[in-house]
Amino acid sequence: MGRAYSTIAFDPAKCDGCGDCMTACAQAKTGTDDIARSRIQIYGRDGAADKTFELALCRQCADPKCVTVCPAGALSKDGTSGVIGWDASKCVDCLLCTVGCSYAGIALDETTGHVSKCDTCDGNPACVPACSKGALKYITTANIYNEVGDWEDLFAPGLAGCQGCNTELLMRHTLRRVGPDTVLATPPGCVPGMGSVGFNGTTGTKVPVFHPLLTNTAAMLAGIKRQYKRVGRDVQALAIAGDGGASDVGFQSLSGAAERGEQMLFMVVDNEGYMNTGMQRSSCTPYGAWTSTTPVGETQRGKTQDAKNLPLIMVNHRCAYVATASTAYMEDLYDKLDKAIAASKTGFAYLHVYSPCTTGWRFPSNLNMEVARKAVETNFVMLWEYTPQDGLHFTKPVDDPLPVTDYLKAMGRFRHLSPEQVEHIQKKVVENQKFVERMTEHAHVG
Numbered sequence: 001m002g003r004a005y006s007t008i009a010f011d012p013a014k015c016d017g018c019g020d021c022m023t024a025c026a027q028a029k030t031g032t033d034d035i036a037r038s039r040i041q042i043y044g045r046d047g048a049a050d051k052t053f054e055l056a057l058c059r060q061c062a063d064p065k066c067v068t069v070c071p072a073g074a075l076s077k078d079g080t081s082g083v084i085g086w087d088a089s090k091c092v093d094c095l096l097c098t099v100g101c102s103y104a105g106i107a108l109d110e111t112t113g114h115v116s117k118c119d120t121c122d123g124n125p126a127c128v129p130a131c132s133k134g135a136l137k138y139i140t141t142a143n144i145y146n147e148v149g150d151w152e153d154l155f156a157p158g159l160a161g162c163q164g165c166n167t168e169l170l171m172r173h174t175l176r177r178v179g180p181d182t183v184l185a186t187p188p189g190c191v192p193g194m195g196s197v198g199f200n201g202t203t204g205t206k207v208p209v210f211h212p213l214l215t216n217t218a219a220m221l222a223g224i225k226r227q228y229k230r231v232g233r234d235v236q237a238l239a240i241a242g243d244g245g246a247s248d249v250g251f252q253s254l255s256g257a258a259e260r261g262e263q264m265l266f267m268v269v270d271n272e273g274y275m276n277t278g279m280q281r282s283s284c285t286p287y288g289a290w291t292s293t294t295p296v297g298e299t300q301r302g303k304t305q306d307a308k309n310l311p312l313i314m315v316n317h318r319c320a321y322v323a324t325a326s327t328a329y330m331e332d333l334y335d336k337l338d339k340a341i342a343a344s345k346t347g348f349a350y351l352h353v354y355s356p357c358t359t360g361w362r363f364p365s366n367l368n369m370e371v372a373r374k375a376v377e378t379n380f381v382m383l384w385e386y387t388p389q390d391g392l393h394f395t396k397p398v399d400d401p402l403p404v405t406d407y408l409k410a411m412g413r414f415r416h417l418s419p420e421q422v423e424h425i426q427k428k429v430v431e432n433q434k435f436v437e438r439m440t441e442h443a444h445v446g
């Protein structure tokens with residue numbers, strides 16, 4: 001895994017061209033309000049008919065052309081921070097770097113006669129907090145990838161997931177974090193389907209793995225964990241199950257293990273259907289969604305029931321830890337993995353991860369993270385955690401959610417929805433949000 005760096009991200013849909021970021025940068029870097037000297041420039045502010053704005057800012061490129069074209073060696077990329085630095089003592093003011101940069105990230109500061117570029121203010125960029133519209137974000141998630149990149153990937157290379165599969169990403173990250181002293185249960189679903197249990201006599205993981213039935217995953221894992229304890233070995237019992245098995249036929253053993261407080265981490269990869277066997281609906285499939293068993297035709301328009309809220313049901317088991325997570329928010333996911341592992345040392349930990357399915361949800365494979373993010377930004381999916389001591393609280397509250405149509409239109413499985421169906425889903429999102437908000441007001445102690 002290559003090294004990743006923090007970056008300043010820009011969302012043009014949120015920018016109204018106010019220029020506050022430019023003022024903040026000019027003040028931080030030049031001590032003046034002269035936005036011409038700002039290292040971040042917002043374009044389209046003068047008479048743009050469609051009121052869209054564009055950004056000119058150093059992207060701190062991985063393979064920076066400005067560095068390549070500089071004949072004086074005045075520009076160089078810092079291997080630790082990723083920032084491209086400029087050395088005034090070497091610069092000959094030829095301005096070739098301003099031509100080499102395709103993003104207009106290097107400009108001439110006419111006051112000084114030198115080039116000027118963003119240095120991210122040593123990891124605390126002044127422009128970001130100055131933007132009250134939320135159009136600028138300093139994204140530091142990259143640090144996680146640098147940290148976990150050194151840990152061993154405990155799945156074999158070449159798992160047979162669909163292109164862009166979120167589940168494979170989740171499996172690899174989870175097992176990296178949980179570590180080698182693990183016994184893994186992967187019941188029927190996408191996880192063994194893509195090869196966690198191996199192919200043709202080869203192994204799929206580097207930890208002991210077994211393939212229970214859909215119905216008995218938690219029960220089998222509980223028995224195996226108890227046997228390890230009996231012989232004095234402290235292993236992490238981990239299940240990575242699909243939503244279908246967990247919420248439908250496997251629910252009785254899941255509920256029983258949670259009620260008994262079995263010491264395990266049960267992770268549900270929720271792609272809202274039985275995806276690996278032909279994209280059938282599960283009880284976690286949302287209302288209105290097309291699946292192969294909730295078709296779209298003259299009389300039926302997708303699923304006619306609302307989804308079961310499995311993580312909230314697990315809260316009512318008073319598990320040691322329950323949380324929802326998304327791969328679009330990796331810092332949040334890793335934090336919850338840490339807490340779930342710790343909780344599973346004494347009781348039952350449950351982690352419910354929303355996992356967009358490129359094949360079953362009908363969207364291009366390169367949009368997986370975008371779909372996952374939109375789910376959270378619209379409150380279609382809410383990220384929270386629960387312990388009996390502290391009750392339930394949001395970990396990524398979305399106070400000003402986007403309309404749910406922003407999420408629905410990203411996928412083919414909702415393409416057929418009537419305005420009434422969209423209205424139903426939007427109402428359900430608001431109702432769910434209010435319901436979870438009410439739960440945050442009361443700690444469930446005991």
Ligand code: SF4
Pocket residue numbers: 014015016017018019020021022042053130131132133134135136
């Ligand atoms: S402060 Fe935010 S909204 Fe204003 S111009 Fe800069 S990015 Fe756009």
